[in-house]
Amino acid sequence: MRRSTLVSAIVLALASASMSAVAAVPAAKHAVEQTTTQLPRNVRPIHYDVTVTPHADKLSFDGKVAIKVDVLESTGSITLNAMGMSFAEVTLTPAGGKAQTAKVAVDEDKQTATFSFDKPLAKGSYTLAMSYAGKIGTQANGLFAIDYDTKAGKKRALYTQFENSDARRFIPSWDEPNYKATFNLTAIVPADEMAVSNMPVAKKSDAGNGLAKVEFQPSPKMSTYLLFFGVGEFERATAMAGKTEVGVVTQKGMLSQANFALDSAKTILAEYNDYFGTPYPLPKLDNIASPGRSQFFGAMENWGAIYTFEYVLLLDPTISTQADKQNVFSVQAHEMAHQWFGDLVTMRWWDDLWLNEGFASWMEARTTEKLHPEWNTKLEQVNVREGAMGRDAIATTHPIIQHVETVEQASQAFDAITYSKGQAVIGMLEGYVGADAWRDGVRLYMKQHAYSNTVSDDLWRAVEQASKKPIADIAHDFTLQPGIPLITVDSASCAGGKTTLKLSQGEFTRDRPDKKPLSWRVPVIAQTLGGAPTRTLVTGGKATLEVPGCGAVVVNAGQSGYYRTLYGTEQFAALKDNFAKLPPIDQLGTLGDTWALGMAGKRPSSDFLDLVQATPADADPQIWGDVANDLSGLDGYYQGDAARQAALRKFAIAKLAPVFARVGWEPKEGEADPVKIQRMELIGTLGNLGDPAVLKEAQRRFDAQDKDPKAMPAALRRTILGVVARNADAATWDRLHAMAKAEKTPLVKDQLYTLLSISRDKALGQKTLDLALTDEPGATNSASMISVVSAQHPELAFDFAVAHKAEVDKKVDSSASSRYYPQLASRSLDPAMVGKVKAYAEKYVAAGSRRDADTAVATIEYRIKVKNERLPAIDAWLKAHGA
Ligand SMILES: [Zn+2]
Numbered sequence: 106m107r108r109s110t111l112v113s114a115i116v117l118a119l120a121s122a123s124m125s126a127v128a129a130v131p132a133a134k135h136a137v138e139q140t141t142t143q144l145p146r147n148v149r150p151i152h153y154d155v156t157v158t159p160h161a162d163k164l165s166f167d168g169k170v171a172i173k174v175d176v177l178e179s180t181g182s183i184t185l186n187a188m189g190m191s192f193a194e195v196t197l198t199p200a201g202g203k204a205q206t207a208k209v210a211v212d213e214d215k216q217t218a219t220f221s222f223d224k225p226l227a228k229g230s231y232t233l234a235m236s237y238a239g240k241i242g243t244q245a246n247g248l249f250a251i252d253y254d255t256k257a258g259k260k261r262a263l264y265t266q267f268e269n270s271d272a273r274r275f276i277p278s279w280d281e282p283n284y285k286a287t288f289n290l291t292a293i294v295p296a297d298e299m300a301v302s303n304m305p306v307a308k309k310s311d312a313g314n315g316l317a318k319v320e321f322q323p324s325p326k327m328s329t330y331l332l333f334f335g336v337g338e339f340e341r342a343t344a345m346a347g348k349t350e351v352g353v354v355t356q357k358g359m360l361s362q363a364n365f366a367l368d369s370a371k372t373i374l375a376e377y378n379d380y381f382g383t384p385y386p387l388p389k390l391d392n393i394a395s396p397g398r399s400q401f402f403g404a405m406e407n408w409g410a411i412y413t414f415e416y417v418l419l420l421d422p423t424i425s426t427q428a429d430k431q432n433v434f435s436v437q438a439h440e441m442a443h444q445w446f447g448d449l450v451t452m453r454w455w456d457d458l459w460l461n462e463g464f465a466s467w468m469e470a471r472t473t474e475k476l477h478p479e480w481n482t483k484l485e486q487v488n489v490r491e492g493a494m495g496r497d498a499i500a501t502t503h504p505i506i507q508h509v510e511t512v513e514q515a516s517q518a519f520d521a522i523t524y525s526k527g528q529a530v531i532g533m534l535e536g537y538v539g540a541d542a543w544r545d546g547v548r549l550y551m552k553q554h555a556y557s558n559t560v561s562d563d564l565w566r567a568v569e570q571a572s573k574k575p576i577a578d579i580a581h582d583f584t585l586q587p588g589i590p591l592i593t594v595d596s597a598s599c600a601g602g603k604t605t606l607k608l609s610q611g612e613f614t615r616d617r618p619d620k621k622p623l624s625w626r627v628p629v630i631a632q633t634l635g636g637a638p639t640r641t642l643v644t645g646g647k648a649t650l651e652v653p654g655c656g657a658v659v660v661n662a663g664q665s666g667y668y669r670t671l672y673g674t675e676q677f678a679a680l681k682d683n684f685a686k687l688p689p690i691d692q693l694g695t696l697g698d699t700w701a702l703g704m705a706g707k708r709p710s711s712d713f714l715d716l717v718q719a720t721p722a723d724a725d726p727q728i729w730g731d732v733a734n735d736l737s738g739l740d741g742y743y744q745g746d747a748a749r750q751a752a753l754r755k756f757a758i759a760k761l762a763p764v765f766a767r768v769g770w771e772p773k774e775g776e777a778d779p780v781k782i783q784r785m786e787l788i789g790t791l792g793n794l795g796d797p798a799v800l801k802e803a804q805r806r807f808d809a810q811d812k813d814p815k816a817m818p819a820a821l822r823r824t825i826l827g828v829v830a831r832n833a834d835a836a837t838w839d840r841l842h843a844m845a846k847a848e849k850t851p852l853v854k855d856q857l858y859t860l861l862s863i864s865r866d867k868a869l870g871q872k873t874l875d876l877a878l879t880d881e882p883g884a885t886n887s888a889s890m891i892s893v894v895s896a897q898h899p900e901l902a903f904d905f906a907v908a909h910k911a912e913v914d915k916k917v918d919s920s921a922s923s924r925y926y927p928q929l930a931s932r933s934l935d936p937a938m939v940g941k942v943k944a945y946a947e948k949y950v951a952a953g954s955r956r957d958a959d960t961a962v963a964t965i966e967y968r969i970k971v972k973n974e975r976l977p978a979i980d981a982w983l984k985a986h987g988a
Contacts, residue, residue, distance in 0.1 A: 107404040158293040164241040186273035186280035187218035193236040244918035247274025253396035262337025272329035299339040303409040333407035352391040362419035382548030396851035397885035400921035406443030427781040442468035453558040455515040463527015487693040493525035498615040505584040516920040536665040542572030590668035599655035664694040684719035710975040711982035726783035733790040792828030803828035830860040862893035870898040887916040899933040927961035
């Protein structure tokens with residue numbers, strides 16, 4: 106699954122780096138034992154034969170299922186997962202024997218159904234058959250409906266979304282990842298609509314009354330959460346990639362917007378068949394584009410039938426940007442990596458979710474970089490690491506491998522630790538054993554565990570076997586304990602053309618200055634400027650390292666390590682003086698560490714501004730993207746303090762405007778792709794900082810759009826609308842609102858409703874919140890509108906959502922609900938919000954599922970601390986530098 110990145114994807118450059126902090130679990134010991142919330146182990150499913158008849162107009166469906174099961178020990182009852190269902194007849198038939206009827210007891214809290222029998226069942230094979238009825242939802246859980254506008258009127262399509270625990274809303278089933286089984290799916294659907302599932306259609310026949318019976322080929326052995334079904338007025342395009350038919354499925358009329366996705370799928374599949382060493386095993390691989398959105402995810406890796414929201418699959422010629430294009434590619438690379446890591450080999454239980462998500466995230470980044478070097482996405486790994494560390498530095502963090510007991514805890518596991526720290530740690534371990542040895546280990550792991558389930562140690566064993574290098578100890582240090590190593594450069598002395606570095610290991614935290622550091626074995630790479638890199642493993646807290654050359658030293662050269670580096674004053678000065686000469690990736694890494702150490706009080710917070718001063722105007726576009734983002738974040742801390750904010754803005758605009766002058770409003774012939782993104786980021790940030798020249802030009806272009814088609818080119822349309830919407834007055838907001846209402850293309854319409862939500866004006870924020878509760882924006886837009894309002898007006902949005910909880914709940918998918926409300930408050934600088942979030946959690950969230958609320962509280966407390974304790978040094982620096 107690819108996590109939802111709605112706010113950052115849509116309002117590019119309007120969200121700050123410090124937004125990345127929410128959601129984490131209280132530290133827990135790793136345990137792989139089964140827990141009481143899982144099903145009894147006495148029965149195993151082998152095969153499901155399912156027929157569903159959706160009634161889209163009534164938002165309900167009928168189902169029939171025959172499940173072949175093995176009873177492993179004698180029992181008087183069978184318990185499986187079921188949710189929101191009612192059962193008609195249930196029978197159990199032993200192989201070659203007579204059917205008996207079962208008594209059914211449904212437990213909605215436990216999400217189970219138990220079938221009891223008069224006589225205990227002997228061990229052996231049986232068929233459990235039943236008829237049942239279920240509900241079609243309006244948010245992405247189970248079988249759900251998406252209503253959307255088209256030029257030909259309103260349409261409704263149906264899709265399924267099961268990860269982590271929602272297959273049980275569709276089929277009574279053993280809905281845990283380790284109960285793999287095969288599936289035969291049959292659907293009775295309108296004859297003029299297209300039905301899609303994991304496997305190709307085996308047979309389509311007339312079912313009378315305008316209906317068709319569609320039987321899909323049997324699936325391979327797989328986990329329940331990977332099953333998919335969709336039906337609607339679709340069209341499909343295909344291409345062959347080796348022996349596999351790759352396809353894209355879209356709503357009618359949108360197929361051409363999926364061309365890039367289809368082409369990309371072909372090249373990615375070829376790359377993965379090679380990398381994994383096991384060819385993709387299904388006959389086809391579709392990617393189904395769906396209108397709408399979810400607060401929980403952007404795309405889902407159903408085996409052979411990836412489901413992706415349109416905004417990360419289609420490229421709309423009127424509004425899609427270079428950033429969207431790259432996102433379409435990387436999301437596909439992520440979901441397609443799951444076809445192996447997740448689908449072919451699956452974690453045994455959600456404790457090891459990171460095996461799926463950390464790996465797919467790492468594979469996504471690696472493959473995007475390899476197949477599209479012109480995008481220079483290698484630098485993004487530093488931002489991914491920063492995203493992970495933002496979460497990992499506070500007390501509510503958790504180890505990558507964590508103990509999960511409940512459905513809600515499994516949903517919460519889809520967080521930055523699982524994804525981004527997982528990705529960063531895999532990158533570090535790959536660097537440690539070498540890329541070829543790592544790939545050989547992955548190939549071995551695929552061969553050893555195809556069609557079955559694993560725990561993390563299975564991966565370490567395979568990599569050790571293939572690479573002949575011990576990695577399990579390092580891997581355990583970074584996956585079984587939480588937190589971030591801090592490597593301090595205690596001294597650097599030069600003699601005989603070599604620098605001797607004395608390093609010590611502590612722990613970086615944002616909120617526990619007196620914490621006794623944990624211990625890690627840390628692979629460290631260091632080098633002097635232009636010198637050869639030297640490797641060491643910091644063990645037992647200390648290391649001495651000789652590096653060829655003298656002068657400025659970079660620790661974590663190449664930035665593959667998951668740790669922060671704290672330099673002494675002299676070494677930091679040398680780095681600052683040579684900042685322009687560092688490789689871009691080390692510039693980014695140094696900026697990241699300097700910002701974080703400054704905000705945590707480990708170094709002066711103004712060190713970051715020294716580096717901004719030292720960044721040359723012709724630095725890599727992504728360096729300036731990072732600087733702009735951090736300045737924007739800093740600006741947010743000054744909210745409500747106009748005089749001090751003005752000093753920062755004066756400095757920030759003076760630094761960014763000359764960079765933007767080089768880039769300009771108009772694209773230049775043959776310019777590099779990262780420059781296209783830089784243009785959007787700079788316009789967004791300068792508009793955010795109130796740069797009069799940018800505000801004026803954005804407004805001019807907005808006003809001229811009807812007369813001058815070139816005023817708002819697709820590449821800048823959203824960016825310009827963003828600047829205008831952020832600074833909108835009531836009349837402009839009304840105009841944007843009219844545009845949103847009139848728009849008939851769902852992908853564009855959704856973005857316009859998001860833009861309505863970014864206004865700086867509080868009254869317009871309130872207007873947007875009121876609008877979000879009406880039916881007008883569509884069922885899947887409202888939750889993100891409230892969420893986007895919270896970036897500017899956290900108190901307003903949180904109070905509003907809690908006050909209207911019953912209505913808002915209907916607009917949030919249940920997998921995201923425990924994180925949704927606390928997140929709304931997390932941008933606040935108001936101490937009163939701490940109590941409000943705590944009160945919310947106590948009232949509405951189960952005691953074992955409050956980590957997102959606790960993290961929101963920690964984030965607010967941290968923001969207040971930064972405001973009170975770090976900004977004075979920033980003020981002083983700005984004053985000393987004439988702002
Ligand atoms: Zn994923």
